[in-house]
Amino acid sequence: MGTAIWRPDLATGVAEIDRQHEELLANVTMLRSAARTGQVGMAELVLTFLERYAAEHFASEERAMWQAGYPDLDAHWSLHLAFATELARRKAEYQESPSPADLLLEMGMWMDRWLEDHVLGPDAAMARFLRGHDARLAGPAPRAPSTRPTPPSAA
Numbered sequence: 001m002g003t004a005i006w007r008p009d010l011a012t013g014v015a016e017i018d019r020q021h022e023e024l025l026a027n028v029t030m031l032r033s034a035a036r037t038g039q040v041g042m043a044e045l046v047l048t049f050l051e052r053y054a055a056e057h058f059a060s061e062e063r064a065m066w067q068a069g070y071p072d073l074d075a076h077w078s079l080h081l082a083f084a085t086e087l088a089r090r091k092a093e094y095q096e097s098p099s100p101a102d103l104l105l106e107m108g109m110w111m112d113r114w115l116e117d118h119v120l121g122p123d124a125a126m127a128r129f130l131r132g133h134d135a136r137l138a139g140p141a142p143r144a145p146s147t148r149p150t151p152p153s154a155a
């Protein structure tokens, strides 16, 4: 697929995470279109933003997983780390490249695919756990007040 456009099936049901994913995808779209039209300076600005925003987003997911005691935190954290490592590798490659717009476009396409797979897979699983955790924290639904008359106290 790789459309980098927000779609309802990407929603995890955790509002803050969904808002951040939407922001990430909107910026990937911007990166791709700037690269496609040869606006290298613009694409670089968006890339710098994306790098920082992705790091903040990952940190906020990791915080939420930690607080909720998510059992797959380590595996999820490794995926985030792999993304950051690959992005750094691609940036270094880009800085050496004789055709920067092509590499920026490729970077945008890679990011697009990665985000979509990550949101639909590990993020969706994490969000299911977080939603369950919130529900557990809220506790059982309050019971309706008893209508049973209070027995008279023994005299």
Ligand SMILES: [Fe+2]
Pocket: 017, 021, 057, 061, 119, 123
């Ligand atoms: Fe995410």
Ligand SMILES: [Fe+2]
Pocket: 058, 061, 076, 080, 118, 122, 123
């Ligand atoms: Fe994630």
